[in-house]
Structures are given as structure tokens and as C-alpha cells.
């Protein structure tokens with residue numbers, strides 16, 4: 001079993017249990033369920049530097065990145081820095097996140113929020129909406145094409161945007177569904193943790209023009225952004241580089257100012 005298979009197996013167990021604790025109909029009655037979501041994809045298109053700044057305490061590849069921060073302070077810092085959106089890891093076991101992190105971020109910023117998790121069930125999409133997300137992540141490596149279709153339809157019906165994540169051409173060609181707003185190329189192979197920005201460059205020409213192109217992972221300097229912009233990327237998901245600094249908001253601010261020149 002590779003790490004991705006392990007994460008997904010644990011996630012299925014977690015979701016099965018949660019379903020017994022809180023029904024989808026009660027999630028649909030949460031006050032945030034009625035909230036109108038701002039558009040992450042529109043923000044990325046308009047930005048000079050479309051940064052999606054991530055809150056990530058730890059990861060299977062790096063273990064602890066930064067455990068000592070308050071998510072709401074990080075969210076305020078990212079918004080002030082001029083990020084186009086914020087990604088909040090909500091997986092507990094492998095990334096040290098939670099739905100409470102999403103809620104806390106939601107309580108302090110208007111910035112579009114991406115719920116970053118391993119979506120394996122429609123339940124998690126309803127949950128994302130109930131906890132204040134504006135967009136969800138669907139990972140092609142863990143879903144069948146039919147699931148990508150039904151999950152993205154549900155998300156879009158709820159007013160959530162979808163970031164579809166791929167790592168190679170086969171995943172890209174097999175998982176495109178009309179209506180999905182953003183295509184993320186993960187430069188990190190989730191099975192081996194190897195990171196190579198070349199992945200984004202190689203796949204860029206195969207992404208339909210209707211989708212906002214997002215490059216994810218391993219981005220630690222603004223030269224990389226300028227280079228990827230040349231390949232048509234408008235969104236950049238940056239986690240570790242900001243989180244490992246003592247002040248992620250300040251780190252994001254310097255980064256974004258540097259791109260704006």
C-alpha cells in the first residue's frame with residue numbers, strides 16, 4: 001500500500017463514521033450553508049499574482065512544518081498580503097488540520113477558501129459548504145472519472161467551485177468534466193513525494209483554455225512563478241514556503257510584492 005492508498009483508506013473509515021454522527025440534512029441546516037461563495041477562479045484570473053496561500057501544519061512528506069500558529073491569524077495575514085485565496089488542510093491524521101480550522105479562517109476573512117482534503121464521498125462536499133468553504137479539491141489519482149463527474153456536479157450545484165488536481169497526462173485526459181473551473185497540476189507525486197516543477201510545464205499545453213491553470217506544490221521563489229506564468233498558469237498554490245516561516249502572512253506579503261515588482 002502506498003501512502004496515498006493509506007490516506008484514502010483512512011478517509012473512507014472517517015467519513016463512514018461521521019455520517020453516523022451528523023446527517024447531511026442537519027449539515028444543510030448550518031447557517032453557513034446559505035452563504036454565497038466568492039469565486040476563487042475569478043480572483044485568480046484578475047490577479048497579477050494569483051496566490052492560493054495554504055495553511056498546513058504538517059505533511060507526510062515533511063512531518064512538522066509549523067505547529068505553533070493560530071489559523072485565524074494566518075488567515076488574516078494571507079488576506080492582508082493580497083492572496084487570491086486560502087487553502088485550509090482539513091485532514092487530521094496526516095496533515096494536522098480540521099474542519100474547525102476552516103471555520104476559524106472563515107470567521108475572520110472574506111477571502112475564497114479552498115477546503116483541502118481527500119474527497120472520497122459526496123458527504124464531504126456538503127460538509128465543506130456547511131463549514132464555510134468556497135471551493136473543494138478533487139484529486140484525479142483517488143477518484144474514478146464517474147465520481148469526478150458526480151462530485152463536481154454536486155459541488156457546482158451547491159455554489160462551490162472545483163479545483164481538479166492531476167499529476168500526469170493520463171489523469172488529465174481521463175478526468176476532464178465540463179463545468180470544472182480550475183485545473184491544478186500537482187508538482188508533487190503523492191505516491192513518492194518527488195517534486196518537479198517540470199510537471200506543470202509539460203502538462204500546460206494539454207489543459208483546456210476554459211479552465212484556470214493552477215500550479216501546486218514545491219513553489220518557493222518568485223522566479224518559478226514568473227516562469228510558470230509564461231506557460232499560462234494563473235494560480236499558484238504555496239504552502240510550505242509560507243508556513244515554515246515564523247509569520248506566514250509576512251512571508252506571503254513579501255512574495256506577492258516581489259511578483260508585482
Ligand SMILES: O=P(O)(O)OC[C@@H](O)[C@@H](O)c1c[nH]c2ccccc12
Nearest residue numbers: 186216217218219237238239240241
Ligand atoms: O507545501 P507546498 O509544497 O507549497 O504544497 C502546497 C500544496 O500544493 C500541497 O499541500 C498539496 C497539493 N495537493 C495536495 C493534496 C492533498 C494534500 C496536500 C496537497
